[in-house]
Amino acid sequence: MKIAVVCANGKEGKLIVKEAMDRGLDVTAVVRGENQSAAKKVIQKDLFDLTKADLEGFDVVIDAFGAWTPETLPQHSTSLKHLCDLVSGKNTRLLVVGGAGSLYVNPEHTVQVMDGPDFPDIFKPLASNMGKALEELRARNDVKWTYISPAGDFQADGARTGKYILGGEELTLNSKGESVISYADYAVAMVDEAVKGSHIQQRISVVAE
Numbered sequence: 001m002k003i004a005v006v007c008a009n010g011k012e013g014k015l016i017v018k019e020a021m022d023r024g025l026d027v028t029a030v031v032r033g034e035n036q037s038a039a040k041k042v043i044q045k046d047l048f049d050l051t052k053a054d055l056e057g058f059d060v061v062i063d064a065f066g067a068w069t070p071e072t073l074p075q076h077s078t079s080l081k082h083l084c085d086l087v088s089g090k091n092t093r094l095l096v097v098g099g100a101g102s103l104y105v106n107p108e109h110t111v112q113v114m115d116g117p118d119f120p121d122i123f124k125p126l127a128s129n130m131g132k133a134l135e136e137l138r139a140r141n142d143v144k145w146t147y148i149s150p151a152g153d154f155q156a157d158g159a160r161t162g163k164y165i166l167g168g169e170e171l172t173l174n175s176k177g178e179s180v181i182s183y184a185d186y187a188v189a190m191v192d193e194a195v196k197g198s199h200i201q202q203r204i205s206v207v208a209e
Helices: 011-022 074-089 122-137 185-196
Strands: 003-007 026-031 041-044 061-062 093-097 142-149 151-154 165-167 180-182 202-207
Touching: 003 011, 011 026, 011 093, 011 185, 041 151, 061 074, 061 185, 074 093, 074 122, 093 185, 142 185, 151 185, 180 185, 180 202, 185 202
Parallel strands: 003 026, 003 061, 026 041, 061 093, 093 142, 142 202, 151 180
Antiparallel strands: 165 202
16 A cells, blocks of 8 residues: 655654554655655655646555644645645545544534634634635545544644544544543554545544543
8 A cells, every 4th residue: 555644744744654654554755845754755845836646656645734823824725625636536545634623512513622612712723724624625526535633632742552432523532531642643543544444535533542
């Protein structure tokens, strides 16, 4: 299986590369600067400069793009649209490192995590931009996409346990009543989905056991 990890130099991107390589998968890092991931194969290009030819032959493309500043937040939509256009109509699956703010907190799917009174104001612009990108992704029936939302508490330096609970569109709590997962365990879930391809054109979510 051939996998490309876009933005492989990021914290999550590097962990996804490592997880996939530890399983013996054929991994190519797509990075803008010098490769800092464990991948031996590299495409050194800005995401927005990628062409259809660059992504030809990959079974899975994993989008680990992240933007944090006010002026770059809209790139969650534009970057995802660009990647969708590159794999449109192909068998290549597109897996997206998503956000938790767009998860629903009621069965009717009318209220999202980011709508809650306790949701930090500082994260609302990020959550709303990522949520907008997800809604645009849902309209793409020409792409074999899967959007994976982490738990609410997404811990960069948390341990890898290799275990997680798979959820759907709603915020899922573990047996301790927590919504938490480490970047490392999220990478496990991402590579599991890359291998299995069980949730095409679906948003799923993951939480630590």
